[in-house]
Amino acid sequence: MKAGVITRVDGKPGEVYYPYSVVDIPQPTPGPDELLIKIHGAALNHRDLFIRQHLYPGTTWNVPLLADGVGTVVGVGSQELEGWKGKKVLIPPGKGWASDPSGPEESYAVLGGTKHWPNGTLQEYATFSAAEVEECPVHLSTPEAAALPLCGTTAYRAVFNKGQIKAGQNVLITGIGGGVALAALQFACAAGATVFVTSSSAEKIRSAKELGASAGVNYKSPEWEKDLQKMLPKSRPYLDLVVDGAGGDIVQRSVSLLKKGGIIVSYGMTLGPLVPFTMTAVLKNIELRGTTMGSRKEFHDMVSFVRLKQIRPVISTTTRGFESVDELFEIMRSGKQFGKLVVLLGNDQAKL
Numbered sequence: 001m002k003a004g005v006i007t008r009v010d011g012k013p014g015e016v017y018y019p020y021s022v023v024d025i026p027q028p029t030p031g032p033d034e035l036l037i038k039i040h041g042a043a044l045n046h047r048d049l050f051i052r053q054h055l056y057p058g059t060t061w062n063v064p065l066l067a068d069g070v071g072t073v074v075g076v077g078s079q080e081l082e083g084w085k086g087k088k089v090l091i092p093p094g095k096g097w098a099s100d101p102s103g104p105e106e107s108y109a110v111l112g113g114t115k116h117w118p119n120g121t122l123q124e125y126a127t128f129s130a131a132e133v134e135e136c137p138v139h140l141s142t143p144e145a146a147a148l149p150l151c152g153t154t155a156y157r158a159v160f161n162k163g164q165i166k167a168g169q170n171v172l173i174t175g176i177g178g179g180v181a182l183a184a185l186q187f188a189c190a191a192g193a194t195v196f197v198t199s200s201s202a203e204k205i206r207s208a209k210e211l212g213a214s215a216g217v218n219y220k221s222p223e224w225e226k227d228l229q230k231m232l233p234k235s236r237p238y239l240d241l242v243v244d245g246a247g248g249d250i251v252q253r254s255v256s257l258l259k260k261g262g263i264i265v266s267y268g269m270t271l272g273p274l275v276p277f278t279m280t281a282v283l284k285n286i287e288l289r290g291t292t293m294g295s296r297k298e299f300h301d302m303v304s305f306v307r308l309k310q311i312r313p314v315i316s317t318t319t320r321g322f323e324s325v326d327e328l329f330e331i332m333r334s335g336k337q338f339g340k341l342v343v344l345l346g347n348d349q350a351k352l
Contacts, residue, residue: 001027003064003123004322006052006113013054020052020329022322023062028127029077035084035130036075037091041146042121043068044325044341045179046270049332051113058114065325067093067111068340069121070136070145081130090303091121092132092296093150099297101161110150110293121146122325124345134300137307147313147340148306149299151179154267156302157294158243159187162265167192169240170232172254174198176208176216179340180267182314184243185211190309196228196239204338211314225253232257241265247275251288261285267292314339321345 003025006018030036048065050056069091073084093111097104112120119126136145158180159165171188173181176197188195189212197208197216205216215231217224232238238259244250247269254264255278266275266288277288294302305311316339319327328341 001025001124002322003120004066004325005062005064005122008061011054016054018052018054018061020065020326025064025123027125030075030127032078033081033129033131034077034127035073035081035089035133036077037071037089037126037128037133038074039069039071039091039121039124039126039345041070041142041342041344042066043147043179043343044328044332045150046268046332047110048113049329052329056114058109058116060113060115060118063113063115063118064120064123064126065113066120066122067091067150068146068148069126070142070148071126074125076130077127084130088136088145089133090136090145090149091126092128092134092299093153094293095132097293097295099295101295104295108293122322122343122345132296134303137303139307139310140312142344143315143318143340143342144313146342146344147179147315148183148303150293151183151340152302152306152313153294153299154180154292155183155187155243156305157298158265158267158291159184159191160301161294161298162289162291163241163243163263165191165193165241168236169193170196170236170238172196172198172228172239172242172257173213174219174242174244174250175246175270176213177201177204177335177338178245179313180245181243182208182211182339185213186311186314187305188243189213190305190311194233194236196231198224198228207338225257229257238262243267245270247271247273249276251275251277251281251286255281255284255286258284258286261287264288266290316341318342318344
């Protein structure tokens with residue numbers, strides 16, 4: 001069967017860009033507790049770009065890429081699992097974390113492109129534990145389903161379990177356009193919060209407002225926090241929560257906007273691996289909470305929420321076939337996407 005992988009070339013981390021290749025690998029056989037899944041669609045995340053730049057822990061070669069995916073169960077490893085055959089399922093994006101809200105109980109591994117879990121969604125068939133997959137909500141198309149698992153789980157944990165969002169609160173989501181930020185926007189709006197966003201693109205801000213955002217500001221403005229302050233409702237002229245994936249000076253920028261005891265949830269630091277925490281934030285009792293991915297329970301809770309609220313992930317670009325994946329990587333490198341980048345695998349997608 002076919003799989004999409006990276007191949008090794010010489011180069012330093014951050015400077016190298018490993019070539020993408022389509023290779024033939026053996027089709028896996030499911031173990032006693034496993035399902036054989038025909039993958040219909042997979043989606044990129046920023047970690048996949050970091051993997052190609054050797055900026056992600058455990059980067060390795062000739063292991064199928066990508067952590068987001070959806071497929072149909074076509075085989076089982078034991079008679080007890082026969083009921084799974086024919087079901088459309090979401091692929092688990094990580095393993096080793098059952099339910100502890102504090103963090104993984106075991107050594108946690110994310111799917112795709114690393115030695116820590118040599119498996120991925122960018123292949124024609126894959127095996128996964130029946131206890132780890134989730135049945136796909138019926139309202140989702142194949143591209144939407146493929147886009148959901150990793151970014152949805154990350155956003156759900158950030159918004160609900162770390163951010164403790166409640167209806168009527170004001171939330172700022174920075175860098176709108178990526179999969180996690182957009183999922184966080186959709187989840188927060190569905191929970192009844194008032195959402196504000198930042199972007200350097202007026203078009204992305206307009207698109208975010210169409211998805212439910214109240215307003216947005218350009219983060220390249222020298223004092224964007226003052227611009228945002230003017231947009232906050234008079235009845236609640238402060239932020240309760242900031243959900244951030246950029247890092248940098250986010251504490252300094254948002255401290256004047258946050259209420260006393262307000263929360264900043266950081267799920268990434270694309271501007272650099274350091275977020276200075278100011279004394280002003282200390283005196284205001286601001287909490288900075290780190291979060292990454294989510295547990296098996298949070299994956300389940302996220303899918304249930306998406307099903308209940310009929311949420312549809314935002315898709316930026318969909319291509320077809322293993323050979324088209326480099327096109328998606330180039331879009332991600334440019335930073336122009338608004339939503340997820342999805343590749344459909346096989347020739348039967350019109351039926352799904």
